[in-house]
């Protein structure tokens with residue numbers, strides 16, 4: 001290396017260095033041969049600098065001719081201004097170029113399976129298998145840097161608000177969050193297993209009992225759930241717990257955290273206070289407990305209009321009262337859709353779980369398959385309550401309350417998407433509060449917790465506790481952004497006897513409570529402070545902040561949609577000797593889906 005030269009990065013070649021000799025190293029981003037001159041775009045993590053290799057540099061030129069994309073080289077050369085008219089304003093280094101005097105090839109690259117120099121769409125499996133190449137591309141560089149910045153701002157924010165970061169262990173006993181545990185067999189304790197944390201929930205509560213007062217952690221959570229498009233078996237939360245507080249205190253702190261992250265990491269001001277909706281209201285107006293508030297198109301209840309209707313389908317649903325809903329959903333501009341488009345929409349509604357989807361179109365006449373059943377009064381009523389105008393369509397969903405809300409909520413999002421109302425550059429946050437404490441497990445029908453079993457009910461409901469547990473509301477709050485749940489939290493049960501009572505409601509007997517949670521219920525008996533907290537899903541926060549639609553694009557090494565790491569090929573079988581050491585026999589395996 002030329003000792004008189006200054007070492008710079010590929011992002012810092014600026015006119016202030018004109019005429020000096022510099023050394024820089026990086027990847028060959030592009031090589032262009034132009035009328036006997038070779039140009040290299042040299043790239044590192046800070047940027048791209050243009051290298052010019054003149055034919056007069058005979059040896060350097062010969063070496064440069066052999067260079068291919070992603071080779072790693074070191075250049076020594078002089079910084080010079082680019083000829084007038086050839087500057088590149090899109091690059092921070094675009095005013096200069098380096099006239100190469102020495103070139104050292106540090107490593108050759110095999111031919112990459114996809115171009116690194118652009119962000120063209122590539123099959124995700126290939127991206128994940130060669131993640132190191134994908135990470136070199138602009139998109140992943142930008143996303144991981146945004147992720148770092150968001151986490152840094154949040155860490156600083158919590159530090160400034162008196163929180164300390166405490167690491168909690170990964171090898172623990174089960175902490176239920178509604179998923180299955182990943183289990184780790186113990187070699188030294190034969191036949192026994194650790195559980196990996198679904199969240200640090202119990203440990204952070206025990207930290208409160210341990211007098212920590214204000215805890216936060218950038219925590220990895222592991223949940224063995226059935227794969228779904230945007231689920232990862234491991235994900236990261238910013239996990240928070242506070243003592244001697246009420247729901248409002250936690251919400252204030254967390255609201256401040258996201259607003260600060262958007263302001264300081266992304267330069268975007270979010271107006272406060274963030275809107276709040278009750279769970280009931282969210283379901284009624286948006287059919288969803290994570291409503292996308294970037295657009296209106298609210299669901300409108302029209303059952304009343306059909307109480308005496310001659311359209312029997314609707315009249316029968318309306319007759320069932322509060323257990324059902326007839327929802328009208330305005331679809332602006334959809335009167336011009338073809339019969340086929342409406343058939344496709346009906347199919348979509350069925351995928352969402354609808355039994356059927358009725359519709360009318362608004363114009364000089366009201367048309368559509370159900371139009372002939374509607375009286376004049378019903379037509380006027382529908383137009384009045386939906387605010388529909390000429391050119392719109394109105395969709396109707398009639399079903400049991402939850403099913404109707406759910407389908408209408410999904411259709412609303414679909415319409416929002418089709419009409420381009422879900423702009424990724426807009427950020428509509430809201431809180432949803434007043435969730436039920438318990439719900440029916442959709443698989444077993446048994447009573448289960450809506451958040452997790454440590455959530456406290458709202459005060460003043462004691463009378464219904466035993467008689468009508470499903471009517472109980474919880475001190476549970478969700479933070480929602482653009483239709484995604486960013487995080488959940490709650491005030492916890494700090495009274496040991498009451499916590500046992502909740503466990504009983506969930507069907508656990510004393511022996512099970514003792515075996516699974518004895519350490520925790522014991523801890524609660526030693527003066528547990530009132531406490532509560534929340535966790536924000538960092539992956540989703542960063543995904544939305546980056547305008548991405550998959551959390552895999554903001555995680556360095558995500559699993560694929562089948563919960564596999566395709567780069568390492570994990571999970572994978574282990575040698576018989578390891579199994580033996582762990583006292584594990586594999587009984588039966590199904591062929592795997594890669």
Ligand code: ASP
Pocket residue numbers: 177198199200201240452488489490533534535
């Ligand atoms: N542990 C909860 C979760 O992972 C968050 C909380 O209640 O603080 O959703």
